Amino acid sequence: MVGMGMIFEETYRPMFEALHAGGLYRKDFGVAAVSLAAVATRTGSRARAYKKEAGAKIADFTSFEGTDSVDKMIASGVDFVCVASPDDRHFEAAKKAIQAGRHVIIEKPSVLKVQQLDELTALAQEKNVLAKVVYHKLCDPDHKKLRTLVHDGELVHVNNGYCSLLEPKSISKGQFAEWIKGRNPGTYVAVHYIKLIDFTFGGRLKTVSCTGQRGIVGPADGPTWDSTQLRMIYEYADGREAAFDIHTSWVNPDNFPGYVEQEVQFRFDNGVWNGHSRKRGIELTIEGKT
Ligand SMILES: NC(=O)c1ccc[n+]([C@@H]2O[C@H](COP(=O)([O-])OP(=O)(O)OC[C@H]3O[C@@H](n4cnc5c(N)ncnc54)[C@H](O)[C@@H]3O)[C@@H](O)[C@H]2O)c1
Known part of the structure; x- marks a missing residue:
């Protein structure tokens, strides 16, 4: 494990502790022991x-x-x-690990x-090792359901949509303050939605453009961005297009209710998918079905 910050605490730690307790089981290979080695x-x-706090929940x-x-x-x-x-x-x-x-x-x-x-991709092929990116949001139940509905043809042709994720200032000014210079909230969290759109709807990315604002996390003419707005146009096999806007920031007030604000809306030929993390969960409309 390289790095033991927030994402280790929230996703890797429970996984390693569950694997320590019960191993990994699949019918075709049986039980496999997986341990956090180093x-x-x-x-x-x-x-x-972590060692002190976890005690017997994890091996040394x-x-x-x-x-x-x-x-x-x-x-x-x-x-x-x-x-x-x-x-x-x-x-x-990653390069050192793959090379080894x-x-x-x-x-x-x-x-x-x-x-x-x-x-990295070329090196992984050469060394014949697995090299993958983790997008744990793809396992969110709503993301999985959306893809299933599209795959099964219940929702027909996405025309456009928007996604928004606003992180609190405590991220940009606290947790990440040490390494935020030169960075932007788009590469940090818009990637989740790019992955969702790509994975769910397929197609070919035709154009991508982006705007952003500065002045809170760093100076107005500096390399660090407060908010970004990304627009992507995809083209599908039938020649039709879809446009997606992804707005992200990491300068929301720390007293904003619910910590982060996450919202998506996708509009199809025959329906609308509305997701709001705090207010209404998922609201789905399909012509003739809901
Ligand atoms: N999949 C997700 O949804 C998700 C969510 C949050 C974060 N992340 C990603 O996980 C990564 C870590 O984020 P985080 O929120 O845990 O950050 P964090 O700041 O809480 O933790 C980063 C950790 O890495 C350690 N570190 C720094 N430089 C290091 C180095 N050179 N070698 C080894 N360790 C080093 C720090 O000491 C710290 O413990 C980021 O790339 C972030 O984008 C993913």
């Missing part, structure tokens, strides 16, 4: 705190710390590396430049 962090303090693991912690962790013989450090530190860790012949999963966004992605 972690690489900068100071080791979170690893120490090795904690590597410092600037060469990833190298030492890979050299210790792990089979699989999960990269969950800040976005701009994914590439180097380890399988890798990387938290979204995998890397910050498409050339880096090409490099």
Whole structure:
């Protein structure tokens, strides 16, 4: 495990503890033991705190710390590396792991430049290892249901839609303050919706454009963005198009009810999918069916 921050606490930790308790079972391969073997962090303090707090919920693991912690962790013989450090530190860790012949999963966004992605993909093919990106939101029940309805032909041809995710200032000014310079909320969270749109509706991305605002997290002429608005146009096999707007920010007031604001709306030939995380859950309209 590279990095033990929020996403480790919320998703990896429960998984490792469940695997420690019960292993991984599938009918075709039976029970497989999966253990957290080692972690690489900068100071080791979170690893120490976790060991103390988790007690018997997790087997003992090795904690590597410092600037060469990833190298030492890979050299210790792990089979699989999960990269969950800040976005701009994914590439180097993933490249080292793949080069050493380890399988890798990387938290979204995998890397910050498409050339880096090409490099990792080519390297993974050469080394014959698995290298995948984690989008845990794809497993949200509403995301799965939407894809099922589209796949089954209940919802016909998406024409347009919008998605919005507003994160609180505590993210940009607190949790990420140390490594936010030069970054934007689009690469941080719009990627979830790009993945949802791509995975659910398929098609070919024709154009992408983006605007943004600055002045809260950093100076108005600096490299760090408060909010971004992305527009993507897709074309489908029948020649028809769809447009999607994705608005994201990380400067919402910290006292905003519900922590984050998440909303999506997709409009089809025969229906509308409305999702709002706080207010109404999912509201689906299909002509002749709802
Ligand atoms: N899939 C999701 O929905 C989701 C949600 C939140 C975060 N994430 C992604 O997970 C990653 C981590 O986010 P987070 O919210 O846990 O961040 P965080 O700031 O809470 O934690 C990052 C951790 O990485 C450690 N770290 C920093 N530099 C390191 C290095 N060079 N080597 C090893 N460890 C290092 C930090 O000490 C910290 O413990 C980000 O890429 C983020 O985009 C994904």
